[in-house]
Amino acid sequence: IGKEIIYFETIDSTNDYAKKIAKKSSEGTIVISEEQTKGKGRMGRFWHSSKKDGIYMSIILKPDILPNDAPIITQIAGLSVVKALNKLNVDAKIKWPNDILINNKKVCGILTEMSIEIDRIDYIVLGIGINVKTLDFSEDIKNIATSILKEGYNLNRLDIITLVLDEFENLYLDYINTKNKQIIANMCKEYSALIGKDIYVIQFNDRKRAKCIDINKEGNLIVQYEDGSIKELISGEVSIRGE
Ligand code: BTN
16 A cells, blocks of 8 residues: 555545546555545535645555445545544544544545446545644534544644554455454444444434444444334434434
């Protein structure tokens, strides 16, 4: 990971660039930029990417795994960020499936894009955005977003990048070699911001009250609704109640 690093002062989106070069690039190539003019978030959202405020990077991966197992790679990325931040004494947690929170506010998002050719993975572009020094967020995300500096930690971007990539390389290679999902799931549980919490499950413009009880081997979230029924969420959005 990171044998080849492509650096930009400015770019539209590191994910979009990485997708353009993915086919001819080797596994582990990193695209990183000081700013993004069209930073992309999940579900077509915008990702605030001002100059030197954050870390905006994408990793090109070519794992020999089934497309159905690709979400694990996103979880590994989330774990790398949270483990790196914990090593730097930042109390960060994972909000399933892959947002990183400090004090229940989002500090990092991950956008995984994948190209599949006849049920095998051609490549994965793993985009990681971390708010490091941002102090002013736009009105719409002000209450839910934060930065590492805003939460009182003055860290240097390079230290974070180095640790995140170190953690990522270890976890990724371990997973590729062993295909052991249980280890990943256990770590996701250990760093989870949701286990034992009252949450809302947001689906089809509706939100249902539930309690988060577990993360299973497949990395799915196990929730219990107020009528007592227990469900397994494969993907989707949840929010912590009372936030
Ligand atoms: C989310 O919505 O939580 C995901 C945000 C992902 C942002 C990162 S920044 C680097 C990479 N390039 C992009 O355009 N988006 C991702």
